[in-house]
Amino acid sequence: MHRIGVFVCHCGTNIAATVDVKAVAEAVREETGVVFSADYQYMCSEAGQTLVQDTIREQRLTGVVVCSCSPRMHEATFRKAAAKAGLNSYMVEIANIREQCSWIHKDMVSGTEKAIILARAAIAKVMLNTPLTPGKTPVTKRALVIGGGIAGIQTALDIAEAGFDVDIVEKQPTIGGKMTQIDKTFPTLDCASCILTPKMVDCAQNEKIHIYSYSEVESVTGFVGNFTAKIKRKARFVDEKKCTGCGECVEKCPMKKVPNEFNLGLDNRKAIYIPFAQAVPKVATIDANYCLMKKNGKCGLCSKVCGAGAINYDQQDEIIEEKYGAIVAATGYNPIKIDKFDEFAYSQSPDVITSLELERLMNAAGPSNGTLVRPSYLSKQDDHEAHPKTIVFVQCVGSRSTECRKGSKEYCSKICCMYTAKHAMLIREKYPDTDVYVFYIDVRTPGKLFDEFYRRAVEQYGVHYIKGMVGKVSPRADGKLDVQGSDLISNEQLHVTADLVVLATAIEPDKTARSIGTMLTASMDTNDFFTEAHPKLRPVESPTAGVFLSGVCQGPKDIPETVTQASACAAKVVGLLVKDELTGNPCVAHSDELMCNGCSACEKVCPYGAITYSDKEFRQPDRTVAIRRVASVNPAVCQGCGACTVACPSGAMDLNGFSNSQIMAEVDAVCR
Amino acid sequence: MQVNGEFRPLIVAFCCNWCSYAGADLAGTNRLNYPADVKIIRVPCSCRVNPMFVLRAFQRGADGVILCGCHPGDCHYTSGNYFTRRRMTLLFSMLDFMGIERERTRVEWVSAAEGAKFAKTMNEFCEAVAKLGENKRLEDLRCKK
Known part of the structure; x- marks a missing residue:
């Protein structure tokens, strides 16, 4: 038998001015199941809540309807009050007679009539309500971070700092990501390695952090607080525990002609390699595609020279299963492939390069030891033609594109304007005899000290900024490059004879992002960036509970923004892991x-x-x-x-x- | 329903909790008028509205039914409003076939910030339904006491 109580609020005159509250209380008393109805000045006040609670006890109510403001306002208040009086909090319904009735209708008759109808609807609903109890699930106090770039590193460090265990899964042999390849960072021009490598070492030394390098997440099952992930540790044919990273094996390896991915193929590495000097973990890895021992069973030199006995040609892929409470996607980005952009002659001339390749050419640990040379002269750096005298930068290659060309992106890659200003400035600083041209659509420099930085490039360093796009780059027989572009301000066609053309290539989410998104049932946009739970208010959470987003996998970002987001993400993860159990929403x-x-x-x-x-x-x-x-x-x-x-x-x-x-x-x- | 000799339609509005219901609240907070003919029923997502609910409303004598949800791409549950769009396109064309005029049914996207749009939509919808007059076609007289 239902025993419903109806409480009609005046809300001062907010409701009472256009709704006859007494008439509403009177009318609903006739409804089936209603045993009590009353009106009161302010139902949400302490006295009002006491009235509700006392009536629940005295009348042994099985359901409560409060006719008041929007449930978005005070539903929680009245549910709590009911629970205190011993009634299940989900036996309370609100009839919204303020925002959706008294405030929009001027006429007392129709307002009252509508309020009665809304109250009746709430009564009809509450009769069918069932007591609900939120479920509780325990939380595994361990986080998984997928991706070991600066985003993953920062998130992992912050989570570990708060006292929770974190595993980083990185598919490359070392953590560090794209930032390890960058020479200097804008707008401070400090060296990327100098600020990144200490963080990498911190990760390795932190007892709470476990790094699975050269590993990939195979599958994820479970739900918030209770995920189970299978991690594949790819065979690197070197025992990580034994290897000391001395590099003796690399020295002796006879297989020298392997394109070096770290330097973007500008030079070669050995078949056994350590990606770069500061790699974490500093452990050698055998590239089975090139290793002579793996390919035809003849060689074994590395095994002979290894004093630690770490080489193991028979190592197999290993699958590890681990439980996690939260998962962070920090899968990062890659520059897009620009083979399809024929007009820039990227595949025809070695002297047309991407900005990331330029980073390697300018880096002291890069293929030219930091001397800026044309890639066609890499092997003969002493030639007086080796140093480029005229350099053309082309902005927005593949970004902000309205064409449907395969591989081009509609969005702005965000970081290119700033890194090009940085490149231009560094080149003019080191080689003042170089002419630097930048062709751009717009220069976008929002950010702290960003516009000042760009203006320095123009005003102090005399970089020629030309508003307009490059239409064609044609390699000449003498190795120089003819660059045809338009100057939209003077409205004329320009021809520049360049030694080096640098393309500010669009960035896109890493190729693995889509499959990881599917694995995590996290939603993604059409560009394969992860979607956030709310673009403004929940920017570091995925709509899937327990999955968090860190870094460029959510959208293009520079390093400061990535670190900001990574730390924000860690805060959200810690907020989850600190709970012993999760209280669910019972309305499921x-x-x-x-x-x-x-x-x-x-x-x-x-x-x-x-x-x-x-x-x-x-x-x-x-x-x-x-x-x-x-x-x-x-x-x-x-x-x-x-x-x-x-x-x-x-x-x-x-x-x-x-x-x-x-x-x-x-x-x-x-x-x- | 006749009020003072003037026909007033009965409108059932299903509003999603996250966008449109909040938009309706905002219309109230800003004191934007629309006819009292509109009775709002709160649902978690517009995709919670079973076509049966729409049919039920017409069976019980509603003159118009409107569904309001988050804008495409903004759904609190990522994809719910896309289901709504498809389901209702199908349902409304079927209702049209059964003689329920297109003007009596509507799906509208109203965000939590669009109080003005909510009021405007309701005013327009009420006016359009009022012009058509009573809807007797699906009304089930057995339901009337």
């Missing part, structure tokens, strides 16, 4: 196993991957046992949108708090 979907026919329609529309199927035994009327495939909802993952309830053809799916019968009852009450 549930399936009636007796009605479910296992069709998978619900699974397909669920944006969270909350629905799973299992075979269950059912007792038939003839006492035999039948096995059927039925859906079940994981309440810790379900966010309660209700998409599945509508997709379900048999009506087996329903949503707590917004059930089919509840909404139908509201419709009926409104249309009565």
Whole structure:
């Protein structure tokens, strides 16, 4: 038997001015199930709440309807009050008679009439409410960070700092990511390695951080607080525990012609290699595609010279399984492939390079030991032609493109304007005899000290900025490059004879991002950037609970922004891991196993991957046992949108708090 | 329903909790008027609205039904409003076939910041439905006492 109490709030004159609250209280008293109704000046006040609580006790109410302001305002207040009086907090419904009634209607008659209808709808709904208890799930106090670039490193360090265990999974043999390849950073012009490598070492030395380098995440199952990940440790044919990183093996390896990815193929490395001097972990890795021993079983030199006995040609890939409470995607970016951009002659001339290649050419640890040379003269650096006298920078190569050319991007890559200003400035500083031209669409320099930095490049260093795009780069027989472009300000065609052309290539999410996103059931946009839970208010969380976003995997960012986001992400992870258990939202979907026919329609529309199927035994009327495939909802993952309830053809799916019968009852009450 | 000799339609509005219901609240906070004919039912997401609910409203004598959700791409649950768009396109064309005029059904995207748009939409919708008059076609008289 229902015993509903209805409480009508005056809200001073906010409601009472256009709604006859006494008439509303009077009218609803006649409704089936209602045993009590009253009006009060301010229902949300202490006295008002006490009235509700006392009535719950005295009248032994089974449900409460408060006719007041929006549930977005005080639903939580009245639920809490009801719970204190011993009534399940989900037995409270709000009729919104302020924002959606008294404030918009001027006429007392229609306002009162509508308020009564809204109250009736709430009463009809509360009659069908069921007491709900939020579920609790324990939290595994360990975080997984996928990607060991500056974003992953910063997130891991901050989480470890707060006292939680973190595993970093990095697919390369060393952590550090793209930042290790960068020479100097804007706008301070300090050296990237000098600020990054100490952080890498911190990671390696921190007891709370475990680095799985040369490893990939194979699969992720579970949900917030309770993920299980399988991590594949790829065979590097070197025992990580034994290797001291002395480099003796690298010295002796006879296989010298392997393109060096760290220097973007500008020079070669050996088949056994340590990516760079400050690599973490500093452990050699054998590239099985080139190793003579792995290919034809003849050589074994590295094994002979290794004093630590770390070389193991028979090492196999290893799968590790670990439990995590939170997962951070920090998968980073890559410059796009620009082979398709024929007009810039990238594949025809070695002297047309990308900006990241220029970083390596300017870096002291790079293929030219820091002397800026044309790549065509890398082997003969003493030639007087080796040093480029005229350099043309082309901005927005593949960025901000409205064409449908394969590989080009609609978005702005954000970092190019600033790093080009940096490159131009560094070159003019070191080689004042060099002419530097920058062709641009717009120069975008929002950021602290950014515009000042760009203006220094123009005013102090005399870099020629030309508003306009480059139409064609043609290599000449003498090795120089003819650059044709337009100057939109003087409205004329320009021809520049350049020694070096540098393309500010668009950046795109790493190729692995999509598969990792699918694994985590985290949503992604059309460009494969991870989507945030809210673009403004929840920028470091994925809509999938327990999955967090760090760095460029969420959108183009420079280093300061990446570090900011990485730390913000860590704060969110710590906020989750610090809890012993998670309290769920009980308004989640549930399936009636007796009605479910296992069709998978619900699974397909669920944006969270909350629905799973299992075979269950059912007792038939003839006492035999039948096995059927039925859906079940994981309440810790379900966010309660209700998409599945509508997709379900048999009506087996329903949503707590917004059930089919509840909404139908509201419709009926409104249309009565 | 006749009020003072003038026909007033009965409008059922389903609003998603995150955008449109908040937009309706904002219309209230800004004191933007729209007819009292509109009765709002709160749902977590526009995709929670089963076509059955729309049919039920017409069966019980509603003159118009409107669904409001987050703008495409802004759904709190990522993809819910896309389902709404597809489901309702299908349902409304079926209703049209059954003689429920297109003007009586509508899907509208209203964000939490668009109080003015909410009020404007409701004013327009009420006016359009009022012009059509009562909807008797699907009304089930057995439901009336």
